[in-house]
Amino acid sequence: MTGPDLVKIAETLGVAADTATAIPQLAAANGLDVDAAYAVQTALVRRRLDRGERMVGLKMGLTSRAKMAQVGVDEVIWGRLTDAMRVPDSGTVDVGDFIHPRVEPEVAFLLDRLPEPGEPIGDFTDAVRAVAPAVELIDSRYANFTFSLPDVVADNTSAAAFVIGPWCPVPDGLDNLGVLLEIDGRVAQVGSTAAILGDPRRALDEGVRLAGRHGVRLREGWVFLAGAATAAVPLRPGSHVRAVVEKLGTASLKAS
Numbered sequence: 001m002t003g004p005d006l007v008k009i010a011e012t013l014g015v016a017a018d019t020a021t022a023i024p025q026l027a028a029a030n031g032l033d034v035d036a037a038y039a040v041q042t043a044l045v046r047r048r049l050d051r052g053e054r055m056v057g058l059k060m061g062l063t064s065r066a067k068m069a070q071v072g073v074d075e076v077i078w079g080r081l082t083d084a085m086r087v088p089d090s091g092t093v094d095v096g097d098f099i100h101p102r103v104e105p106e107v108a109f110l111l112d113r114l115p116e117p118g119e120p121i122g123d124f125t126d127a128v129r130a131v132a133p134a135v136e137l138i139d140s141r142y143a144n145f146t147f148s149l150p151d152v153v154a155d156n157t158s159a160a161a162f163v164i165g166p167w168c169p170v171p172d173g174l175d176n177l178g179v180l181l182e183i184d185g186r187v188a189q190v191g192s193t194a195a196i197l198g199d200p201r202r203a204l205d206e207g208v209r210l211a212g213r214h215g216v217r218l219r220e221g222w223v224f225l226a227g228a229a230t231a232a233v234p235l236r237p238g239s240h241v242r243a244v245v246e247k248l249g250t251a252s253l254k255a256s
């Protein structure tokens with residue numbers, strides 16, 4: 001018996017993203033478990049690299065209860081970021097490039113040199129050069145933004161675009177900073193960085209560990225998104241989105 005055709009599944013997900021067309025969930029129908037789903041994710045990102053995109057970082061998903069509850073999946077997941085997903089701070093995205101985009105406030109790390117695989121990270125300030133507020137734009141390729149754990153993993157954890165605000169030196173504490181998501185000047189979500197695994201620094205340990213299981217090593221100069229502190233909010237054309245993180249500042253995005 002042969003296993004599922006992982007490259008073909010990745011192609012289906014890639015075309016869904018390229019054409020902004022929702023598809024039915026595919027993990028159950030193809031017998032994908034979580035490990036096979038990460039292999040699909042690898043093939044899906046390979047498809048981007050083959051057309052000239054560069055890997056620029058890693059993102060964590062479902063590191064907060066608010067996010068787990070919103071999508072009904074309760075495991076921490078990780079995905080890959082490429083240069084084509086990056087939008088400059090205060091930049092504009094075209095909602096028509098996506099299926100049903102949502103935005104969420106995040107904290108980003110700029111990675112320094114990390115220890116060898118299997119070694120503990122040790123001092124956070126040795127591993128992380130700078131931190132920044134960020135907005136992640138997620139866009140599940142599945143109809144109704146509904147998926148199982150292997151589905152969302154295969155779909156590169158809904159990664160679509162991200163904005164990083166100004167980098168700042170690592171503050172003394174990151175574990176209890178207020179987080180706001182504002183849409184058109186109105187507060188749409190309120191939270192705290194404490195919602196991210198108790199402390200967003202923990203997300204880095206998890207990222208190193210979980211990606212390491214699949215042979216992915218985080219690199220110096222990469223961006224790392226620790227995961228949203230609040231639930232995500234649908235992005236409508238014409239909106240102006242700001243993520244504000246206490247002590248760190250603001251990252252913003254416009255939608256046309």
Ligand code: OOG
Nearest residue numbers: 061062067157158227228
């Ligand atoms: C999965 C991605 C989750 C986060 O920050 O929790 C994520 C999704 O909600 O579609 O990026």
Ligand code: MG
Nearest residue numbers: 104136227228
């Ligand atoms: Mg996110």
